[in-house]
Amino acid sequence: xxxxxxxxxxxxxxxxxxxxxxxxxxxxxxxxxxxxxxxxxxxxxxxxxxxxxxxxxxxxxxxxxxxxxxxxxxxxxxxxxxxxxxxxxxxxxxxxxxxxxxxxxxxxxxxxxxxxxxxxxxxxxxxxxxxxxxxxxxxxxxxxxxx
Amino acid sequence: xxxxxxxxxxxxxxxxxxxxxxxxxxxxxxxxxxxxxxxxxxxxxxxxxxxxxxxxxxxxxxxxxxxxxxxxxxxxxxxxxxxxxxxxxxxxxxxxxxxxxxxxxxxxxxxxxxxxxxxxxxxxxxxxxxxxxxxxxxxxxxxxxxx
Numbered sequence: 001x002x003x004x005x006x007x008x009x010x011x012x013x014x015x016x017x018x019x020x021x022x023x024x025x026x027x028x029x030x031x032x033x034x035x036x037x038x039x040x041x042x043x044x045x046x047x048x049x050x051x052x053x054x055x056x057x058x059x060x061x062x063x064x065x066x067x068x069x070x071x072x073x074x075x076x077x078x079x080x081x082x083x084x085x086x087x088x089x090x091x092x093x094x095x096x097x098x099x100x101x102x103x104x105x106x107x108x109x110x111x112x113x114x115x116x117x118x119x120x121x122x123x124x125x126x127x128x129x130x131x132x133x134x135x136x137x138x139x140x141x142x143x144x145x146x147x
Numbered sequence: 148x149x150x151x152x153x154x155x156x157x158x159x160x161x162x163x164x165x166x167x168x169x170x171x172x173x174x175x176x177x178x179x180x181x182x183x184x185x186x187x188x189x190x191x192x193x194x195x196x197x198x199x200x201x202x203x204x205x206x207x208x209x210x211x212x213x214x215x216x217x218x219x220x221x222x223x224x225x226x227x228x229x230x231x232x233x234x235x236x237x238x239x240x241x242x243x244x245x246x247x248x249x250x251x252x253x254x255x256x257x258x259x260x261x262x263x264x265x266x267x268x269x270x271x272x273x274x275x276x277x278x279x280x281x282x283x284x285x286x287x288x289x290x291x292x293x294x
Contacts, residue, residue, distance in 0.1 A: 084237070086235070090261055092233070111239055112240045114263040
């Protein structure tokens with residue numbers, strides 16, 4: 001397995017405080033993001049090897065990675081009925097292949113802007129609390145679907 | 148083919164002024180985005196049928212769509228040597244499956260922020276002109292790779 005000594009995604013313990021692990025195997029892991037409180041149903045699919053771009057993977061590895069992204073999307077759609085799912089592989093800050101998979105809602109603070117854009121309205125505490133209450137069930141379904 | 152009467156991506160002529168068509172076939176088309184001048188090497192892979200989410204596609208259609216995304220990424224890497232390629236399927240404004248594939252550079256106005264984030268510096272006219280000068284060659288290589 002290739003790793004880079006200065007890469008935080010090569011050291012899972014480096015992001016333990018800001019994510020919770022949902023599932024994983026030798027090639028990839030799925031975590032839920034804890035430090036974006038306006039977007040509770042926010043997951044990341046992290047490829048374990050240190051590669052920067054999707055096209056650095058072989059076609060079979062790429063299919064495996066994207067199958068996991070789709071599984072996360074499917075569980076989010078079933079468990080949270082989002083207005084839209086946002087998928088993104090950016091990696092400008094940490095160039096180690098990881099996918100953001102985010103359930104978006106027409107009531108969330110930034111919709112229809114990307115979560116990296118400008119807030120459109122204040123957060124909605126009641127709806128956020130309801131969504132937070134569904135996360136354990138979603139995490140469990142995701143772990144099951146990813147095994 | 149399914150289409151929605153109020154969807155701009157179901158009417159290719161609705162975005163002729165802001166994009167240029169690079170390649171396409173019955174299932175998808177690839178366009179270059181013209182209305183993001185700070186990011187000249189910005190392409191979109193648009194699925195022709197009106198579906199909202201990646202997981203609305205069958206697994207073979209999904210593979211075909213993502214193969215095109217990877218082809219665009221590969222041609223961008225070869226032709227523009229970006230610092231990073233950004234991939235995103237958002238669709239909050241237009242919920243019709245389309246992928247943003249954007250060559251990002253450490254000198255661009257927003258790097259390392261997503262293009263939807265906050266500008267980090269002024270645009271660099273000389274480097275933008277050089278990149279603009281490479282686009283015809285990149286478009287041609289992309290059209291060839293996508294046939």
